[in-house]
Amino acid sequence: MEPAVHSPLEEFVRDYVEVTGGVWDEVEPQVYDVLLPSAEGDRDVVRIAFDPEAVPEHPGAQLASFGTPLIDRLLSDAVERGRFARLYLIGLNLNPHDLAGRVRRALTLPPGAAVRIERVRALHFSQAVFWFQATFVSDQKEQEIVPVVLDLHYGRQVRHLEELLEPARLSETPSLPLPDAQRLSLAAAYPIARERVVRTLAALANTRGREQSEHVEKQILRMTRYYADLREELEEQVKRATTRGEDLSKFAGRREALEREEKVRVAELRQKSTLRVTVRLLLLLLVQEPKLLVRGAVVAEGKSLGALELVWDPLVEAVEALPCPECGRPTFGLELTRAGKLVCPACAAVVPPKGKTPHR
Numbered sequence: 001m002e003p004a005v006h007s008p009l010e011e012f013v014r015d016y017v018e019v020t021g022g023v024w025d026e027v028e029p030q031v032y033d034v035l036l037p038s039a040e041g042d043r044d045v046v047r048i049a050f051d052p053e054a055v056p057e058h059p060g061a062q063l064a065s066f067g068t069p070l071i072d073r074l075l076s077d078a079v080e081r082g083r084f085a086r087l088y089l090i091g092l093n094l095n096p097h098d099l100a101g102r103v104r105r106a107l108t109l110p111p112g113a114a115v116r117i118e119r120v121r122a123l124h125f126s127q128a129v130f131w132f133q134a135t136f137v138s139d140q141k142e143q144e145i146v147p148v149v150l151d152l153h154y155g156r157q158v159r160h161l162e163e164l165l166e167p168a169r170l171s172e173t174p175s176l177p178l179p180d181a182q183r184l185s186l187a188a189a190y191p192i193a194r195e196r197v198v199r200t201l202a203a204l205a206n207t208r209g210r211e212q213s214e215h216v217e218k219q220i221l222r223m224t225r226y227y228a229d230l231r232e233e234l235e236e237q238v239k240r241a242t243t244r245g246e247d248l249s250k251f252a253g254r255r256e257a258l259e260r261e262e263k264v265r266v267a268e269l270r271q272k273s274t275l276r277v278t279v280r281l282l283l284l285l286l287v288q289e290p291k292l293l294v295r296g297a298v299v300a301e302g303k304s305l306g307a308l309e310l311v312w313d314p315l316v317e318a319v320e321a322l323p324c325p326e327c328g329r330p331t332f333g334l335e336l337t338r339a340g341k342l343v344c345p346a347c348a349a350v351v352p353p354k355g356k357t358p359h360r
């Protein structure tokens with residue numbers, strides 16, 4: 001016999017029941033008796049079927065499919081339980097070959113300048129993955145999950161979510177106990193993540209809003225035509241009644257009623273077409289990644305032009321852009337100002353006003 005293949009939903013329910021301390025029994029393929037621990041302490045066996053065709057054969061069985069109250073309840077409870085998690089990236093190479101050469105090649109320095117590495121330390125750098133759930137409500141309801149990943153050391157968004165979440169490299173315990181690198185608190189990071197997700201959602205909402213209003217305009221046009229036809233029919237009746245010399249007073253009332261009805265129905269359509277978007281934070285995962293903090297200086301002719309601190313990311317095997325000491329924007333290029341300060345090329349191009357202090 002071939003091993004049974006379960007649908008993802010079936011796998012989820014089996015896992016959920018086990019993790020929450022319940023019991024399941026597979027009565028026949030896709031039909032289960034499950035015992036769910038409930039908050040009230042009463043435990044009832046529920047028969048559930050993943051196959052709609054099996055339901056009639058099992059009186060009292062509930063269909064388990066997406067959108068049914070039972071599955072909705074289990075899914076939202078599972079999300080509650082996993083609202084926050086912390087995992088460690090393991091198996092990364094913290095001894096990259098020729099780190100000095102890689103640093104040198106990553107940076108563009110003033111002519112004649114070089115990097116002098118003084119100290120390299122492995123530390124845990126926190127990456128926060130925020131999963132936001134956006135709900136778009138108009139005449140229909142749609143949901144979308146939007147992840148935002150922030151590197152908490154620099155407070156920057158990072159794009160390599162897939163590499164970060166590669167299951168083979170994630171562990172509940174670190175491979176090496178390492179101190180944490182300096183980082184933003186989650187409370188400080190949250191507004192940044194939220195601002196990012198709002199930007200993404202605004203673009204999505206605009207597209208949806210446009211599609212929605214085009215769709216509604218078409219419906220309104222159809223409705224307007226329908227009422228025009230009704231009015232035409234009414235006028236035909238009026239014409240006939242006139243030639244027959246009948247009383248025409250009843251037609252005035254019907255004309256008004258038609259107009260009123262049309263206005264109400266068009267207004268209803270417009271109201272339904274209003275797109276509302278709500279956002280909530282669904283899950284938060286903190287991924288602790290060991291990276292190398294490289295400290296040193298930019299030197300020329302044996303003299304230091306300024307201290308240098310940068311980060312080697314072993315996951316993507318690259319030097320991370322460093323924040324410009326002047327404007328804080330990520331940069332790989334450093335240039336000297338007339339005052340002898342190392343700044344990004346954009347900052348070097350402008351003459352800073354007197355007394356300006358660097359902000360990060």
Ligand SMILES: [Zn+2]
Binds near residue numbers: 348
């Ligand atoms: Zn700058």
